[in-house]
Structures are given as C-alpha cells and as structure tokens.
Amino acid sequence: MAVRGISLTLHLLFLLRLLLLLPVITTQSQTILNITNRCPYTVWPAAFPVGGGRRLQPGKTWTLKVPYATRGGSVWARTGCSFDGKGHGSCQTGDCQGLLTCKGDGQPPYTSAQFSLNQYNNNSFFGISLYQGFNVPMEFLPMPVKGQGGPGCRKGPHCGANITSQCPSELKAPGGCNSACTVFQEQNNYMYCCERNCESNKYSAFFVRMCPEAISYSSDAATDTSFSCPFDTDYQVIFCPPVNLTSSPPSPPNSADLRPLRKGPSIGTSVSVAIAGAIGLIIVTFIFFIIRRRGTRRHHEMTDEEAEFDQLQGTPMRFTFQQLEAATEQFKDKLGEGGFGSVFEGQLGEERIAVKRLDRAGQGKREFLAEVQTIGSIHHINLVRLFGFCAEKSHRLLVYEYMPKGSLDRWIYGRHENSAPPLEWRVRCKIIADIAKGLSYLHEDCMKRIAHLDVKPQNILLDDDFNAKLSDFGLCKLIDRDMSQVVTRMRGTPGYLAPEWLTSQITEKADVYSFGVVVMEIVSGRKNLDTSLSEESIHLITLLEEKVKNNHLEDLIDKSSNDMQAHEQDVIQMMKLAMWCLQIDCKGRPKMSEVVKVLEGTMDAESNIDHNFVTTNEPNFGIAGNVNSSAPPVASDVSGPR
CATH class of the missing domain: 3.30.200.20 (Phosphorylase Kinase; domain 1)
Known part of the structure; x- marks a missing residue:
C-alpha cells in the first residue's frame, strides 16, 4: 500500500505543476480527444477524471469529449482486460479497481497522456508520462486550432519505441515494464532514488533514452518535457503510432528531343523520317514504361517490407x-x-x-x-x-x-594487428565457457530451438573484461521441439561447417561442431584454415586427427604463450572436449548444456569417441525423425525463458 500511495503522489506531480496557476473554469465548451488504436491487438483506453471506458479494437477511434471545466486529466491504454456485462473485471496493465469506467488512476505499469486546460491565459499543457512504467507506445499530438490567430502549438510528444520488448528483466511485469522508481525504493527517499545515485538510475536512464520527449524522474531528464497549445485546441492520442516513412517514386527518364526535320529532300525521305520518329517514340515510351514499372514495383516491395516490420510484435x-x-x-x-x-x-x-x-x-x-x-x-x-x-x-x-574489445579473431590470431600479449589460459577458458552458455541458451532454453549456424571467432565479440557474446544471427534457423532437424540451403563459413551440411538436414548439433572448431582455434592460437603454413598443416582439424592418433596433442598448444605451455595438461583436456564436439555423427556430439557442465567440472567429457573429424564422403550422419522446412522466426517462438 505504501508503494501505491507513493506512486499516486508521483502521478499527481505533473498535474500539480500545471494546475497551480489555473483558475476554476465555468464554460460549458469542450475539448475533443480522438483516441486511436493502431496496435495489432485490442486495448481498453481509460480516461480520468472525465470518465468513459470501452473496448477499442485495432484501427478503431474513440472520440472523447472533455469539458473545459476539467482542469486536468489523463488517458492511458489498458491491456489484457476482461469485463463482464456490468463493467467489472480486471486488466494486466493500467487496471483501475477492476472497473471499465475508471473513477481513479490506474495501477502501474502504464503510460499516460496527461493534459491541463487553462481558459484564463488561453494556454493548455499536455505531455506523456513514463514514470508509472510502460505499457504500449504512444503519441500525443495537437489537432489544428479551431479559431483564427493566437499562438501556435509546440509539436506534442512521441514515444514510438516499444520499450516493453526491451525491458530489463528486473523491471518486467505482466503486459508491461515497471518504473525503476517503483521497483527500487530507498525507504522514505522515494523521489530521490530516481534523482540521485542509486540502483534505479541505470534503469531510469533506459526510459529516458528510449522516449526522450516523455516525463521520467531520472537524473538524466533535465529538460522540461511538458508541451503547450492555445486553449481552443483539440488533440489526438495514438496507441502504437506508425513510423513516418516517405518514399519518392522514381523519376522518369528524360525523353529524347525529337525535333521534326525542317525540310526533306523528298516525300519518301519525309515518310521514312516520320516512321523512324514514330518507332523511336514507341521505343522511348516502352523503355520509360519498363523503368517506371520496375521503379513502382521496387517501391511497392520496399513499402511491403516496411509494413512487414510494422506488424512484428516484440521487436526492438x-x-x-x-x-x-x-x-x-x-x-x-x-x-x-x-x-x-x-x-x-x-x-x-x-x-x-x-x-x-x-x-x-x-x-x-x-x-x-x-x-x-x-x-x-x-x-x-x-x-x-x-x-x-x-x-x-x-x-x-x-x-x-558496443563491444570495446572487438571480435575474438583479433585476439587469437592475427597478432600483428594487436600489440597486446597473448591471452592467458584463464581468459581463454572464460571465453570458451561464455560461448558455450550462449549456445546452450539458444538450443535449450528458448521456446523453439535456435540454431545459430555461423559460429566462428568473427561472430564472437568481447567487452572490456573479455566477457564473450555471440553476435550476427542473420543465418539462424528455428527448429520446433517436435522436429529433429530442418531442411535448409547450405549456409555458414567454410572451415566451420559440420559434415551433415552435405545432406542439408540440419540440427542445432551443427553449432556444436562449429564450437569444437572454435575451441581448437582458441587453444592453438591459429586459424582453422591457414594457407600460409605447409601443406600438411593448412587444415587444423585434419592436423588434430593426426596428432591425437600419434599421441602428440601438445604440439597444437599455442606456442606464443608461455602461460598456455604451463597449463599443458589442462589444455589437452580442453582439446578432448573439442574432439567430442567434432564427431562426424551428430548423435555422438554432446548437447551444449553438457559442454557447460564439463567446463564447470560437474561432469566428464566422453572418452569413447571416434578420432576421425572430417569426411569427404556422404556417410550416415545420424539423421532420423521428422524433418521440417525452416521458416523465418516469429517473436513469440523465441521469447522463451530468459
């Protein structure tokens, strides 16, 4: 209850600031608020204190008439609502005591369009507030002024970012994103927790960065984020506003200057010239038509693509x-x-x-x-x-x-581009573990399995502390939990491709093979394919086959690092884990969660493995079960456990 009371106090701060100077208004005129839902889902807009409440489906508009006697108020979108015939129910976000027509402010998180009307000085104020949290993107703009003359409007606030999809896990709430000020309190210093140094500052700044025109009680929000308009102004509130993009049609080509001949030597010549001119005109017209048609088609394709992104849910x-x-x-x-x-x-x-x-x-x-x-x-x-x-x-x-240390390849080979000393064994182990954890999450913790399909050092980025993160998901594929593999065209980078790519029937185990190659590159400090070496040493994985059969794995340890040489036995154990991942039969490779357990010391790597890691034939790669053609991912498919 204390949190609720403090939240209500914050909610009133913006209105109090606007209303202190306002007189009581007695006119019977009214201001119009056109409230439009452009979200791909239904919302239940709420208004306080002017009342009203309804179910607003996608593409529909609700016209709300606000009497000028209303000193101030707010409008917000409720989501995930269910009401009975008597107007009683509940909403996931912005719920106001379970009523369809609100008699009080909503419960966070929600985003509110707040306004105040002032007939006395012919000025009104309005703005968007994020300090209650975030529910849906919103735009609050003035409509054209009804009367003539008077000062113009400042363009209203636009918060088109889908903050909810990027909401930090600490602030997540059903259907929305909680305010950091609500989540992180410091006893009675509620306001100061957002204005001074405290845990919530980094989260409050998140709201400011995503929607700089909105009100947010963060130390970064130093500017005045209220807007003003002439008193006689109507407004529009748009939920999930579209991105304004402009596309110009292609310019037509310049036609040739077809000047008639002044005088022909004969009637036959004149007729020939006329026919040639007509043919030329037809050709130019035809070329113009083709160019224009291609341009129009390209324009429509780009417009369709942009609309495709507009309809995606859960996108950044x-x-x-x-x-x-x-x-x-x-x-x-x-x-x-x-x-x-x-x-x-x-x-x-x-x-x-x-x-x-x-x-x-x-x-x-x-x-x-x-x-x-x-x-x-x-x-x-x-x-x-x-x-x-x-x-x-x-x-x-x-x-x-931004990842300050760049990609992993700069640190394990190509030392001429980097003057820093070779990475220590401890750092290399940490990087390998980070890669394994990222892949384990993709393969096993999402709603659908995600196969990255392009695991290589160039796609592994490092921060200041050498924490490794997977990047570049342009080639990824989704695999249903009830499917054993997907059929897809060959993709990825030569040298990191699993043998089963010869069949184009792929599981997430293709990433496990690529991971094994990357581990070998990390511990040996060289590229998988290096044409600058002798012919028998060009291919690292072929060389690994030879060294393990001759019991000379120590020959592959990075010779530029004394620290690596000092940890010879540990490095060899890491190579054995890599060899388990490099099994030709994908069934013989471990799951990435098992790799993580080996790295954490809670289980041992499989020792009974085949020491052939490359193939030039098309053997049985252990493929069985249902096969599914892969389709582009859907946000709901990948938004599994975090």
Whole structure:
C-alpha cells in the first residue's frame, strides 16, 4: 500500500505543476480527444477524471469529449482486460479497481497522456508520462486550432519505441515494464532514488533514452518535457503510432528531343523520317514504361517490407536513417565489415553503439528479418544486445550494444594487428565457457530451438573484461521441439561447417561442431584454415586427427604463450572436449548444456569417441525423425525463458 500511495503522489506531480496557476473554469465548451488504436491487438483506453471506458479494437477511434471545466486529466491504454456485462473485471496493465469506467488512476505499469486546460491565459499543457512504467507506445499530438490567430502549438510528444520488448528483466511485469522508481525504493527517499545515485538510475536512464520527449524522474531528464497549445485546441492520442516513412517514386527518364526535320529532300525521305520518329517514340515510351514499372514495383516491395516490420510484435526500437546517420557522424568510424555490410561506431545519448549497415539494397533481406526478430526478442548475458533497427526505403541497419574489445579473431590470431600479449589460459577458458552458455541458451532454453549456424571467432565479440557474446544471427534457423532437424540451403563459413551440411538436414548439433572448431582455434592460437603454413598443416582439424592418433596433442598448444605451455595438461583436456564436439555423427556430439557442465567440472567429457573429424564422403550422419522446412522466426517462438 505504501508503494501505491507513493506512486499516486508521483502521478499527481505533473498535474500539480500545471494546475497551480489555473483558475476554476465555468464554460460549458469542450475539448475533443480522438483516441486511436493502431496496435495489432485490442486495448481498453481509460480516461480520468472525465470518465468513459470501452473496448477499442485495432484501427478503431474513440472520440472523447472533455469539458473545459476539467482542469486536468489523463488517458492511458489498458491491456489484457476482461469485463463482464456490468463493467467489472480486471486488466494486466493500467487496471483501475477492476472497473471499465475508471473513477481513479490506474495501477502501474502504464503510460499516460496527461493534459491541463487553462481558459484564463488561453494556454493548455499536455505531455506523456513514463514514470508509472510502460505499457504500449504512444503519441500525443495537437489537432489544428479551431479559431483564427493566437499562438501556435509546440509539436506534442512521441514515444514510438516499444520499450516493453526491451525491458530489463528486473523491471518486467505482466503486459508491461515497471518504473525503476517503483521497483527500487530507498525507504522514505522515494523521489530521490530516481534523482540521485542509486540502483534505479541505470534503469531510469533506459526510459529516458528510449522516449526522450516523455516525463521520467531520472537524473538524466533535465529538460522540461511538458508541451503547450492555445486553449481552443483539440488533440489526438495514438496507441502504437506508425513510423513516418516517405518514399519518392522514381523519376522518369528524360525523353529524347525529337525535333521534326525542317525540310526533306523528298516525300519518301519525309515518310521514312516520320516512321523512324514514330518507332523511336514507341521505343522511348516502352523503355520509360519498363523503368517506371520496375521503379513502382521496387517501391511497392520496399513499402511491403516496411509494413512487414510494422506488424512484428516484440521487436526492438525502430530508428530513422537520419537518426543513425547523426549517431555515427555520417558513418565516420568503421569498426569492421562482414559478408552483408559494414559496422560503424556511434553514440546514442549516453550509450555507445555499433551500427551494422547493409551495403547493397535488397541483399540479405531474409537475414535482416531473421536477425531483427530473433535477437530482438531474446536476452542473455552471452548474446549481443540488439537495441534497434532501421528499415527505411533501401536502408537496412541494425543497432547493437558496443563491444570495446572487438571480435575474438583479433585476439587469437592475427597478432600483428594487436600489440597486446597473448591471452592467458584463464581468459581463454572464460571465453570458451561464455560461448558455450550462449549456445546452450539458444538450443535449450528458448521456446523453439535456435540454431545459430555461423559460429566462428568473427561472430564472437568481447567487452572490456573479455566477457564473450555471440553476435550476427542473420543465418539462424528455428527448429520446433517436435522436429529433429530442418531442411535448409547450405549456409555458414567454410572451415566451420559440420559434415551433415552435405545432406542439408540440419540440427542445432551443427553449432556444436562449429564450437569444437572454435575451441581448437582458441587453444592453438591459429586459424582453422591457414594457407600460409605447409601443406600438411593448412587444415587444423585434419592436423588434430593426426596428432591425437600419434599421441602428440601438445604440439597444437599455442606456442606464443608461455602461460598456455604451463597449463599443458589442462589444455589437452580442453582439446578432448573439442574432439567430442567434432564427431562426424551428430548423435555422438554432446548437447551444449553438457559442454557447460564439463567446463564447470560437474561432469566428464566422453572418452569413447571416434578420432576421425572430417569426411569427404556422404556417410550416415545420424539423421532420423521428422524433418521440417525452416521458416523465418516469429517473436513469440523465441521469447522463451530468459
């Protein structure tokens, strides 16, 4: 009850600030609020103190008439509601004592559009409040002024980010995202917990970064986030507002200048010229038609793609290209590049970010969609966090958390590019364990199994403390729990592909094989395929076959590190774990959860294994059971346990 009372106090602060100077208003006129639901699901908008309450289906609008005598009020979206014929029930978020028509404020979390009307000084105030938490994206904008003259409006607040999908686990609530101020109290210093240094500051800043125009009691929210309009103004409240994208149709080509001849030498010549001109005109018209048709088709394709992203649920924040261009200073600092594009460093508020920009329009559409839906819907300490994306015209960009140490390949080979000493054995063990935990989560803890299908050092990123995180989910596939494998085209990187790719019938065990290759690269400090070496040493896994059969595994230990040599027996045990993962028959490989247990010392690696790790034939790879064609991931499929 104490938390509820304090929350109510916070809820009133914004209105008190606006109402202290307002006189009592007696006019019988009214302000119109057009409340529109553009969410793909039903909401139950609530209004206080003007009353009203209804079920608002997608695409529908509710016109709320607010008397000018109403000094101030708020409107919010309730979700997950159920009411009986008498208007009694409950909602997951924004519930107001179980009533369809609210007689008081709702229970957090919810986002509220708050307003105050002032006839005396011909000015009204309005804004969006996030300090109660976040329920659905919202936009609160003024409609055109009814009368003539008077001051204009400040454009209203827009909070189009789906904060709920990116909500930190500590703040999660059914149907929404709780306010950090509510979750982290410091006894009686409730307000100060958000304004001074305390546990909630890092979470409060999360709200500010995602919706900077909204009111949030965070130490980062130093600016005034209330808006003003002339008294005689109507407003619109939009739940789940669409992203405003503009697409220009292709410009028509310049037609040739077909000037008639001034004088022909004969009637035959004139007729020939006329026929040639007509044919030329037909050709130019035909070319113009084809170009225009292709341009229109491409425009429709891009529009359809953008609409495809609009309809996705559980996806991360959507940015405009202009925002990301500014955040990266016109893509100035390139961090690296891969098969589908380049990665640039940027700054978004207080957050350093990495922005991956696809190089060619139309290329990697499936991969882009897979990554937005998959990594944007799951959260794990050993998976790189996706903050958001941009799908605007031909631009396709992904916004990740910034990983200061870069990719793993820079630290285990290519030492000429890095002056730091070789990694210690302890650090290499930690990196291997982090990779295993990330893969174990994908394979076993999500609603559907997720096969990454491109596990390699270039896709493993490191933070300042050498914590490793998997990245680049563009090639991932989902596997139903009742399916043993999926049929898919060959994908991934040569040298890391499991033998079963020859059959195109793939399970998550393909990642286990790739993991084994990466472990061998980490402990040996070299590339899996290195053409600079002698012919018999080019392929690391073939060399591993030879060394284990001759009992000379110590020859493969990274010779540039004395610390690695000092831990020879431990390194050899790690190689044996890698060999268990490199079994040609996928049934003989461990689950990644078993790999984690071996690394934690709670179980031993299998010793009765086959020491042949590569094949040039097409043997039986242990494939059996149901087969399913893989489809692009759906957010609900990957939003399993966190």
